[in-house]
Amino acid sequence: MIKLYYLPGSAALAPHGCLEEAGADYELVRVVRENGRPTEPRNYLDLQPMGRVPALVDGEIVTYESAAVCMYVGDRFPEARLGPGTDPAARAAWYRWHTYLTNTVQADFMRMFAPERDVDSDSAKAEVEACAKRRLAATRDWIDGELAKAGGYLVGGTFSTADLFLAMVTRWGRRLDEPWWGAPNLGSHYRRITSRPAIQRVYEQEGLED
Template sequence: MTDRYILYSAVGSGGVAVEAALTLMGQPYALVEAPTFAFDAPEAGDRVLAANPLRQVPALVLPSGEVMTESAAILVRLGELHPEAGLAPRLDDPRRAAFLRWMSFVSSAIYAHYWLKDDPSRLVADASLWADVDRRIEARILECWAVMEAGAAPVGRYILGEALTVLDLYVAVVSRFRPRRQAFAAVAPRLGEVARRVDTEPRLAALWAERYPFEPGWDVRPLLT
């Protein structure tokens, strides 16, 4: 038992969505920086192995000592554990089905692609094919965002209506991954507006600045090498 959460995360990673959720929930947490995708310095990323044998962030150690991996599950569970923050529809809320559907969709249809996108050599040995693999993954990611735009049909200030939820935090962070926000907003303009709203959430200004800064060109698709 501890008095706080322990979060394994990294600057510019999906773990920042969990950091944002804990911040809005007013929950203190100890941060273990584990940049799993810094291929030049593997030792730092190895820190997360203490909590996740897949060597991925985020991983959250609950005050009970139980470990949770999987960003969507972590965010949903935090919403359940801290209902007073109002960041997730409760079990009997009519928005609950859509909430679970799209949390899971972002995780499985979109976020999961980055295991290969970040390092195509994991499945494709021929280096001359990596740029093509990358392009095809990007096309699939954008196709999935377009499906979510049509299916989730955000109509209010946020995806599920007028209240910010962890789904908005999740989309705001994952849509920052390559091909980045401009390409995302081109296929999913209403989700793009929601993401911009989350970017400007005053309670998260310090967190974004420190953990996922809006540096020049941050939203532009990088050139393929």
């Protein structure tokens, strides 16, 4: 059985949504962290060497990085049609969105949530946080426009794992002065994704309310 290692509302949320949408047989394992280190399961660093969530174990295969896990699940369960199929243009868009959302957008959220990882002094932390917020405000507007052009779903006009990743970062964006879900297209996208029965189950399993 597949195992997904997670913490509620974390970067494991989109992979969790992918597994539930796929109808996969999987077990959720909550990671326990103390003083910034995972303590349970005890071998967690063997699965995810940075000690972060998510990690996914599928038989002999161990993988991590939330965007990679989403694409892995999309390819692993082709019958669930969570990926782009074989069309090269759709695959290109699928790779592009996952990569952009993780290496640019998610990275800015991490700077906003934990500026102390980048700099030491309080004034530098405030500056890193403010810069990240400024970039995320511009990113919000740009993605909102892209969603309108794309017809409401990121890849090929239909639901895919990329939409689950976007909904995850939209939720993180509730902490900004102008919440991401306040933008018209991002808001309707978030509601469309989170009203899916599989995603409602995911929110219930993780104990999330918004």
